[in-house]
Amino acid sequence: MRHYQAPQRDTLFVMKELLGFEQHYQTLGFDEASPDMVQAIFAESAKFAENVLLPIDANGDAGCQFDEGVVTTPAGFKEAYQQYVESGWPGMTHELEFGGQGLPYSLAGMVSEWNSSANHAWAMYPGLTQGCIETIREYAPETLKNNYLPKLVEGTWTGTMCLTEPHCGSDLGMLKTKAEPNDDGSYRLNGTKIFISAGEHDLSDNIVHIVIARLPDAPAGTKGISLFVVPKFNVDEEGELAGRNGVHCGSIEHKMGINGSATCVINFDDAKGYLIGEPNRGLNAMFTFMNVARIGVGVEGLSACEAAYQGALSYAKERTQFRAMDGVKNPNAAADTIIHHPDVRRMLLTQKAFAEGGRALVLHCMQLADLTLYGQGEAKQVADAKLALLTPILKAFMTEVAQEATSYGIQVYGGHGFIKEWGMEQLARDTRICTLYEGTTGIQALDLLGRKVLGSQGKLLEAVGQDLQQILAEAGRVPSLAAYAQSLGGHLQELQTITKTVAAKAAANPLEVGAASVDYLMYCGYVVMGHMWLKMAIVAQQQLDAGTDEADFYLAKLHTAAFYFARLLPRAQTHKAAALAGMDSLMAMPESQF
Template identity: 50%
Template sequence: MADYQAPLKDMSFLLHDVFDVSTLWPSLPHLADHVDPETADAILQECAKIAEQEIAPLSRNGDETGVSFNNGVVTTAPGYKEAFQTYVEGGWTALGGDVEYGGMGMPKMITALHEEMLCGADISFSLYPGLTAGAGLSIAKHATEELKERYLTRMYSGEWTGSMCLTESHAGTDLGMIRTKAIPQEDGSYKVTGEKIFITAGEHDLAENIVHLVLAKLPDAPAGPRGISLFLVPKILVNEDETLGEPNNVKCGSIEHKMGIHASATCVMNFDGATGYLVGELNKGLACMFTMMNFERIGVGIQGIGAGVRSYQNALEYAKDRLQSRGLSGVKSPEKPADSIMVHGDVRRMLLNMKASNEGSRALSTYISMKLDIATYGEGEEKTKADALVALMTPIAKAFFTDLGFESAVAGQQVFGGHGFIREWGQEQLVRDCRIAQIYEGTNGIQAMDLLARKVAGSKGELFSVFADEVKAYIAETTAQNMQEFIAPLSTALADLEALTQEVLVKAAANPEELGTAANDYLHVFGYTAMAYIWAIMAEKSFAKADQDEFYVSKIKTARYFFKRMLPRTQSLILAIQAGSDVLFDIEDELF
């Protein structure tokens, strides 16, 4: 298995050439005070070191050993505690945090690239700081000043970690069905009772305290999702003098035995009259939790990118070294008993699919991160448009990137042939680890419905128009002759997506089942079209420097591959959508 190498050159290309942060960040007052391009480069370089040298070497043994459970105590795999401490000492847990409570206040454009490196190194490890960052975001946005001072500062310091407790055995996607109860107390706290399952980092030995964000209902709460409130429930209670006090009534009942991410503790958490504190307003907990969930959904999408990158690096090294047969057009390495498998068209197809998917996903992720930064720190019309695009693109980030990431993991395994099925090569671990990314934080089918039903149809096409207008403006202003091989198919893809969107909305007005049956394919048509937009921009920026570095030549040729071999996937997806919902619902349940 190849040693993980952080793709720093590509990340630098995106920040400096594609999105020009030297102009962007000074236009956003908060960011202008906290980050500049040189700082960003230094942060990413240091992150690459810890990802490559401290975290990546743990991945194989972490998968083999996993976490252990003994009478409520969870112990992480050997080396994880030490690596987490090194991570904390480097200040990484504060990277994106609110500066008023000890965070560094870095933009999402940086933290997203940081997250990708962690995921490429080891998805299991990345989940511990990832859940903490997400919980910290919800606390920073919705909690009282007292809770922020008491808990947020210690989470940013890395002394404490965080978790998100939503799911119950009978309530997954339909959170309105949760049974966990919260009883008000005279001192303003609540007693929280219930069981939560599938809780990532719910218990472990990496930090001295864990801050759980728990969804629960008061006894007199309205039915359904309108009656959900959010509570901060610490593993260990905190005294008035900020020291740790008595253990709270929170216990890990067991850990799950999973297909992958073995080194990540996935816990059943039991709350038995545990002391909790309200975050946000009563019965508005779902909105508060969605602050964290949307953060985590983008983060899960980045897990797909990290897995895809690691798979590509592994497969490329193997393909260059593996000698099998001769090229169809003639012998390429006569001094060797066979040519490398790089001479075979099908191997090159798989490698280029991975390369184009990874680089396109990273660029689109950085684009979404940029819009999130503008939505957070910008003003006026730009902020409004960015808000709309973030809402529209979040389900695409989660579902499209993880679908492509899993495709790349499997493709890498295929390049290895039989060795890809053998544990000692490590490639099969990637397939197992990244499979969960298509499932948790809202399955990809739910993400597709969120995109089509809530974002596109729910806004009557207004959110879609923000995206379409931006792409049209780019097409209109990009007149260079050498760009037409990209602009022409981008124009066609956008026109096809517009026509498809209108067709689905018209059909859905008469038959709402059209939304559910079209959603998954629609998300992928949208994803490939959005990726085509970003690949066109990358090609344009690369033409300007193609005579300076082969990196830019590779970028142009990879863009060409994407447009000729991957973007056409939209055509078969469109035909499937146009087939309609009748063919699904004409088959009675008993005939399945």
């Protein structure tokens, strides 16, 4: 079994010292989310992740079982989910009126990081339910809210998102699933959805599907998409189960990873569903689910970086191979531990920088999400703007660097990393999906550059840039950090130049947006994470200057920041060159020459 411990100390550092979550919660009226309460939640969450989820992670790799439409999850999954529900975790951040505990949204994000690090496949089951709850809460009429939300919040029912069809992936305008009205105000849905995570399983009493479909008079394309709630079991007026609906699992996929999470073909055969949101405007409502899910996938990227780092670090401190180049480190052994070799440290520090920088970025986005949900006035509007820009960066950048971090998890172990015993190869396979679902990296990049940056005439980018300028000014007053501030300031100026250049090219040919978008997003990712590392370095230096009794913790932050600015931020220059290279090298070759 691989090594993993929930990073409680680092999470508290980011919350308390970096982002001021105590004041943040007080400002939003969450007085019950006191530091003592938060630490108590963390302690219990860590126990659950480490003692319940981690031991059954390898079981999940054997996969779910499928038998004539019935899906059985791997050994231990159902018992773990029952414990999760009995402990009240599903409703932690939902409204009191539906049985929740009324705590802020951001707390759920921290818990989900640890669950996903311990057991990615299992964590997907409760994770998807959160988006289902948010969508129903935001768009469903009161009767549906009252009938569905209490059980979903309680966790005895789970939820899914049903978008993809055999002929249509990200191009949702091509969907064929039909919804025809019944006399009682409900709808009759017919069609097939594929790649439905947690679409069928044995963990909960009911599964509530959020489904996109077309009404009979719907216009073509994305302007003709409507959104429906379609339960596995019908629900009566009292919110109780009332017989099987026309929803059936046709098969489950045999996948590269996350085998413990059932990825299903779901057939809707005259299934009863209920319209939520406005007719033919379902895609707008669907983005409530997708934005929650995209942040969640960014958290999965962070989780993988942390899990890979911890696994690789524990091995590097124990495995002996060769003598260190600068002299013997372990005189009582035949060789030195591999953590003394520069290339092993390069890999470990890369993992550490992505994990800790990613945690700061994730919690910054969670803080913004709190403001969008509970804030008012200008604070809410500013948070909305910043989160709109940062969500595609968070999702795509964190899942891309997670591929590198998990690959290094294998590499540090050498040949042992390639076998199942240590868990590193499973972690890499499980993480591979993260760049694909909820919109591929390419889709996120087009959203960032095309819709968010160019679509807003740069206003969204300016909102985030103001935060960067503020921290640059603060860091510039700390002599030991001035060089970092200067470097990051130069990158921020470069980003403005890149944006203007690409915008000018795109005005002449829209293909230029697609040609530049992924490198543009990755450039933004390195700059935004650099912002987080600069903030952490400022706090670490302040603590050391004040005479902290945790010197090693804060010195490690400064060492990792130095590594980030010396070794990782310079990668942005390659992305700059590629983004500015234009479309010719991509599009000049005729199709026949491929």
